[in-house]
Amino acid sequence: MFKAVDYVRPKSIGEAHDLFVSNTNSQILGGGTYLYLSKRTIQLLIDLQETSLKYISQKDGKIRIGAMSTLSDVEESDIFKNAFNGLVKKVVSDIWSYQLRNAATVGGTVYSRLGFSEFLTLLAVLDVDVVFHNTGVISIKDFLKMPPLRDILKEIVITENDLKVSFQVFKRTHFDFPVLSLAVARCDDEFRIAVGSRPGCALLAKDTPKLLSEGCRDLKTVCDSLIREIPFADDLRASSEYRRHVCGVLFKRALSEVL
Amino acid sequence: MKITLTVNGRKENLEVEPSTTLLEALRMLGLYSVRKGCDTASCGVCTVLMDSKPILSCCSLAVQAQGHSITTVEGLEKDKDFEEIRKNLLLEGADQCGYCGPSLLLTVYSLKKRNIKSLQEIQKYLVGNLCRCTGYHSQLRAIKEFMEVGE
Numbered sequence: 001m002f003k004a005v006d007y008v009r010p011k012s013i014g015e016a017h018d019l020f021v022s023n024t025n026s027q028i029l030g031g032g033t034y035l036y037l038s039k040r041t042i043q044l045l046i047d048l049q050e051t052s053l054k055y056i057s058q059k060d061g062k063i064r065i066g067a068m069s070t071l072s073d074v075e076e077s078d079i080f081k082n083a084f085n086g087l088v089k090k091v092v093s094d095i096w097s098y099q100l101r102n103a104a105t106v107g108g109t110v111y112s113r114l115g116f117s118e119f120l121t122l123l124a125v126l127d128v129d130v131v132f133h134n135t136g137v138i139s140i141k142d143f144l145k146m147p148p149l150r151d152i153l154k155e156i157v158i159t160e161n162d163l164k165v166s167f168q169v170f171k172r173t174h175f176d177f178p179v180l181s182l183a184v185a186r187c188d189d190e191f192r193i194a195v196g197s198r199p200g201c202a203l204l205a206k207d208t209p210k211l212l213s214e215g216c217r218d219l220k221t222v223c224d225s226l227i228r229e230i231p232f233a234d235d236l237r238a239s240s241e242y243r244r245h246v247c248g249v250l251f252k253r254a255l256s257e258v259l
Numbered sequence: 260m261k262i263t264l265t266v267n268g269r270k271e272n273l274e275v276e277p278s279t280t281l282l283e284a285l286r287m288l289g290l291y292s293v294r295k296g297c298d299t300a301s302c303g304v305c306t307v308l309m310d311s312k313p314i315l316s317c318c319s320l321a322v323q324a325q326g327h328s329i330t331t332v333e334g335l336e337k338d339k340d341f342e343e344i345r346k347n348l349l350l351e352g353a354d355q356c357g358y359c360g361p362s363l364l365l366t367v368y369s370l371k372k373r374n375i376k377s378l379q380e381i382q383k384y385l386v387g388n389l390c391r392c393t394g395y396h397s398q399l400r401a402i403k404e405f406m407e408v409g410e
Contacts, residue, residue, distance in 0.1 A: 007260065007277035007322045029323070033300060036280070036318045045277055047323060072312070097387020098366065100300055102312045103319055175386040 002038040007045045013053070016046050017133045017152050028152060030108030031070065033100055053107065053154060058083075063158040067107025071095055071119070074106065083160055084126070091122050091167055097175065111153045113144065113201040116177035121196030122167050124204055125185035127159035141204060163187050166257035168250035172237065179238045180246045184254040189213050191258075193226060195247060199235045217259065223248040262325050266290070267334025275321045281307065284321035285331065292332045292361040303388040306362035307331050313366045315387075332361040340371050347401035355392040363388045367402050375406050 004027075010016040020026050025043035029035065053068040056077045063079055071092050074080055080089040095101055095118055109117050110130060128140040132151040140156075169181040181196040191209040196202035208226040216222055227247055232240035264271050264284065271288055282305045285293045296304035298317050305317040308330035335341035344367050347353075354360045366388050375381055381402055390398065403409075 001280075002278055004277035007320075029320075032320055032323060033315070033318045037299075042278075045320075045322075049323070093383075096300070097303065097315075098384045099303060099306055099313045099315045099387045100318075102309070103314045174383075 001036055003041045004045045005041070005043050007047065009047045009050050011050050013048075013051050013133050013152055013154060016048055016051055019044065019046050020152060021150055028107075028111070030068065030105035030111075031103040032108075033104045034108065034112065034114065048107070048152070056080075058160075061160045063160060065106050065156050065158070067105060067111070067153045067155055069106050071101040071104050071106065071109070072098070075101060083158075084163075084165060087165055087167060088122065088158075091118055091169075094169070094174070095119065096177075106156060107153045110143075110156055115200045116197050117202070118167075118169055118178060118181045118196065121169075121181040121194050121202040122165075122183045123156070123158070124194035124196075124202045125165065125183040125192040126163065127161060129157045129159075131155045131157060144202060144204065161187065164258045166254035168254050170246050170250060177237065180243050180250060182247065182250040182254055184251070184258050186258040193251070193254075195226075195230045197237075198230065198232050198243060199237065200231070200233065203230060205229055219252055219255065222255070223251050226251050260322070262322055264288075264321065264324055264329060265327070266329045267331060268328075273321065277320070277322055279321045280317055281319040281321050281324050281329070282316035284324075285316060285329070290331045290333055294358055294362065296358075301387075301389070302359075303366070304359050304362045306365050306388070308365055308369055311369060311372070313362075313369050330365070332364055335364075335368065338368075341368055344368060344371075344401070344405045347405045348398065351397040351401040353393055353397035353401045359388060359390045363390070363398065367405065371406065375408060377408055378403060381406060381408065 023044045027042045027045055029045050029047040048068050053066040055066040056069055057064045058079045075089055075093045109119055123140055129137045130140055130143045131137050131154045133154055134151045163185045165185045167183045170179045178197040183194045185192045191212040193205040193208055194202045205226055207229050208222055211222055211225055227244050232243040234240050262273055273284055275284055294304040296302040300315050300318045305315055306313045307316045309327050370384055
């Protein structure tokens, strides 16, 4: 368990940001649900619960989720009942337990780029912008490739569109982290493919979407391409070889839904 | 640091470290129905209600709970719904060692306020409440009756 020396609850994001950047051994506190696994000693815990970042709104084809919204807020939001045919709600409601979803925040999940996050795998193929206090707006595609930012995540913005999306996940039991998660989105001839729980963070494929865009529909060719370009590793849930196999199976299932 | 928690409707003053968990703080207050189990957010025996929603007190900090309303089973003793689910569990013999009992009661109590329509849905919301001795069947019979849902 981690140790913390001091704790503050700033009233604004500006104040929180100043504290965060001026103290190199400070930590932003979202839900705190994964922090307890750390063994660090943290000088200053900065709790964002009074910075008005708990909201979900929909306007002009954009859905904004404040970073302090919990996974349950997303699951219970009327906005996500209909958006993307209820897929976001479905994916979030299958994450771990009800108790955990009531505390874990969207900001904590996205900012930390949690490898096992199913939600992040899905977000990676949607039109999502990640909004930081100081850095401003970054597309999720760029954010997933960047080194960690010393900045405060304010919200994520999802653009509603006609993407055809399939989300696939394989877990040993319902109540577990995934062995692998995979999302495919299609808009006409444009494809996006993300693979998460590799066990690393969700990664967007580059070559395989091109193959599909160029008209290749041979399942073996596209599956081999995806398995070749995505790096997998071993952990206690599965070997890299097993993950490669599961990736091929999930990818075929996803393609059958979007082609 | 000094904090004030609202637990079962009462203001409680405590001296805690910033990394003291809510579980540790509640047990410091003598609320032993809040159990320490896996300490990895898996078993659910540390469940309490925060603003009427179940959360895991083993991975929540006491300092985070300031300004929120915390409820444990001790605070629901005179509640009609709580009494009903407790009675149902007893009648079905759904509580053996009793270790997970308070957390299960709290989660089910909070689910009553949701529009749960099926047994499958109940099971989905209860995956985070592990029981090592009942085998779940007797619990589910009691909960189904309480929630008034069919198969």
